[in-house]
Amino acid sequence: MDIFTIFSIRVAKAIEQSFSSETLPKALLDRIVVEPPRDSTHGDLSTNAAMVIAKPLGKNPREIAAKIVEFFEQDEDVKSVEIAGPGFINIRLKSHVWHQVLASILELGSEYGRSDIGKGEKVNIEYVSANPTGPMHVGHTRGAVFGDALASLMQFVNYDVTREYYVNDAGGQVDVLAKSVFLRYKQALGEDIGEIPQGLYPGDYLVPVGQALVSEFGKTLLDMPEKQWLELVKSRVLDAMLNLIKQDLAKLNIKHEVFFSEKTLHGENGEIAKTIAWLEEQDLVYQGKLEPPKGKTPDDWEDREQTLFRASNFGDDTDRALVKSDGSYTYFASDIAYHREKYIRGFNHQIVVLGADHSGYIKRLKAAVKAISDGEADVDVRICQLVRLLRNGQQIKMSKRSGELVTLAEVVDEVGSDAVRFMLLFRRNDVPLDFDFALVKEQTRDNPVFYVQYAHARACSIFRTAKKELPDMDIGEAALKKADLSLASSPEELELISIIAQYPRLIAIAAKAHEPHKIAFYIHEVAKGLHKFWTKGKENPNLRFVNANSLNVTLTRLALVHAVNVVLKSGLAILGVNAPEKLS
RNA sequence: GGCCCCGUAGCUCAGCUGGAUAGAGCAACGGACUUCUAAUCCGUAGGUCGUACGUUCGAAUCGUACCGGGGUCACCA
Structure with a gap:
């Protein structure tokens, strides 16, 4: 405690x-x-x-x-x-309190900072959920990193966390995708396909998928009616795209436990049908007309009766359509079913990480979860704002139409997973963020990633020095635990302990607020504390860590440095960033 | 027009379930290197917390209105 x-x-x-x-x-x-x-x-x-x-x-x-x-x-x-x-x-x-704190950090090691806030309760964190129509681009990256760090944070305070990816494999965009691939299939068979028509996916990443279709089916798909090949091609391309996405995520060390397919919710006796039937029993569905949005009636507004969910009963601004004009379910209908399914799986706590363009979706989603769980379940929707990529101070323009998207893989390959993760987490999620390639690669104090990792590496170098200068001394973890901690009595040492003493409190605050960025800022402060103390040793030789004249003090200081590194390592681990022992 | 997010130092941002004299980094200026990796540290300067009311013993934080920036707005996903 x-x-x-x-x-x-x-x-x-x-x-x-x-x-x-x-x-x-x-x-x-x-x-x-x-x-x-x-x-x-x-x-x-x-x-x-x-x-x-x-x-x-x-x-x-x-x-x-x-x-x-x-x-x-x-x-x-x-x-x-x-x-x-x-x-x-x-x-x-009194200083003995700080010494007790230090002792407990040494004792707990990587367990330091853990707590039982979650009481083992189940939480489902849904993040990324990018459409499986191509590789991930930078726009998806922030949500991916945020969701992943939040998941680790929640686990650290003893929530039973499930990391989940909702695969939108049921909508019209999957047909478009399959048709785009079919073109690449023809291309692989030697046909000249010319320009990719408007409305289809132009990306080169579909070329190998077309080739794979040739090696699996030969020319046979050409002889099938569209109805038949479409299903085959769909299933192959979805697999391929999901693999692509998993590879991208792996570059950031992100791994979801569950990939939940939207498609499985559809069908005559599927969850969507069941959910709507259930909502009807609760009298939460009716046939009615919606008002067009005030001050902005769409040109193609069609004043018609539709199947509506009483979202406004649960805090939404208006009721919401469940069935499209062509008779199929709306995206929202499947989403209600999906969240109900999660609730049935036992998730009374749900967190959904979405991009900035989904902010208008929050009320609807909350209304849905309230309705399907009878108020039992809660859902927190975290919105990640846009990332602006900068190179040499110039914004990199991205365009979906021209296919000029900066992919996640490109960014990670250029600056590394650690830098990407830390930079994206070194900012509140609901505020836009500038990602400057030049800064991220810089090895100075301006670059917080570097600053923090350097602190850890520096601390490790102290141990290397100690080993070299005092080869006979035992500085293993067991020996550190036996150090006389009361020797850490200078104001500088006590200040450093007081900083790392705050770790459990920070963890608790960040976990309750679902705000991993607080950990990033705190870790930065810990790093500063270490750098500061280090420099003190330059000005005053008595404050150096390694001191051949006093082995006792040396052991105590090493214990302190070790404790600082425990915190740095633990915090960085939550953020998914490595704590290097050496910087190259 | 409705809804959501943002507005804090010259710049980039913390702080926001109300608490003390509003903090950090950069940039500016002045210092500290025969180094336990100076790839760092210390100091100075810099503020009507968008504006105005209100609630309160107490407001950057809560409420209302307005100003400015961004996002979004039946049936797409």
Whole structure:
């Protein structure tokens, strides 16, 4: 348990003993936080407790704070405690507390920072879900990285996470894809196909698929009616595209446990039909007309009766169509069925990662999940904003029509998976992001990827130096655990410990908010702490890590460095970024 | 026109379930290298937190309106 949690409990106890806490609503008590003060000169811990409970108790916050302070004056872990500003209670800890923290990090190793927030509950995180019509482009990359890091983060706090990819293999675009491939098939048989007609997929990546069709079927497809070859070609090209996508994702070390096929939901007795029947039983479906959107009636607006889902009963702006004018299901109809299916599989927590162009879809999706689970399940939709690619300060223009898409594979091949992942996670997901190739490849402080990895490598180099300079000394993990940690007594060392002491708290905050970027920023701060201490050793030889004159202090400092690296490595692992021992 | 996101230092952004004097990096200026990899560190300067009301002991954070930027808007996926 981390110090912030420990002291939250003590604050609660102090309140309970000093005031008649039954008059205080629990929701209010939950607002009490123990956190590091914004300004570190205020102390190690700070709590707003007195201000939160002042009002219901009808007392002055500072008066209440005084009572709580009395309690902490007895605390053997507390060096000093004072009231500040409107009623903050600032606590300064004795150094043995920091040494205990350090000891626990060494003890826990890679387990440090874990918690049981998730209580083993099942969460389904659906991300990427790019249409299987070609290789992934950069537009998909952000959602891929975000979803993957979020999944790791949730696992770290003990959620039972399933990483899922929804394969849109049922819509009209798959027919188009198959027809595009059929053209490539003819081409492979030696036919001159000329320009790829408008509306078909022009990409070269379909060429090998056409060739594969020749080696599997020879010329036989040419003699079949379209109805027949279409199904065959569809199944082959879908397999091929999905493989392409899996290869792209593998470049970023992303692996989904479940690839869920939309197609399997269709059919007479399929899940969509069942779902709609179920919704009808609940009286959530009706025949009716929709109003055209205000201020913007589409040219081809057709005023007609359609099958509608009562989405507006669940917070959506309007009801939503389930059946298209040609009688087939809408995409949304299959999506309701899909989310119902997830719910039936036991996912009461669902997270869906979508691109910026889907923001209008959120309310609809939430309404659907509420309806199909009777309010039992929750869904959080995370929108990833656009990524602008920059080269030499110039934006790289991308166009789908001309086929000039920058692919995921190109970007990863150029700058590496670590850099791509870290840069995309070093920004809140709901804000647009510039990805500058030049910066990402730079090896300076400006480049946060490098800065953080360098800190880890630097720490590792300290161990290499120690081994070289003090070959007889045992600096294995077991030896580090036995180090006399009380020797880490300088303000610089205690400051560094206080930074890594925040890791569990940060993990908890990031996991609850579904915001992996918080980990990226925190890790950056840890790296800074290490670089800072390192430089201190330059100015003051007594603060060097490796010191032949004092083996005890050396061992303690190595233990500290190791603990810092535990945190760096753990945080980077959540982000899916390597922690190199050496930089080339 | 409706809905969603964004507006914080010259630039790029953190901070947003209300809390103290609003933070970091870059750029600018001034320092620290016979190095435990200076591929780093320290310092100075830089702000009407888009605007205006409101709620509150207390607002960058919550509410309303407006301004500016982006996205989206039956039947596509």
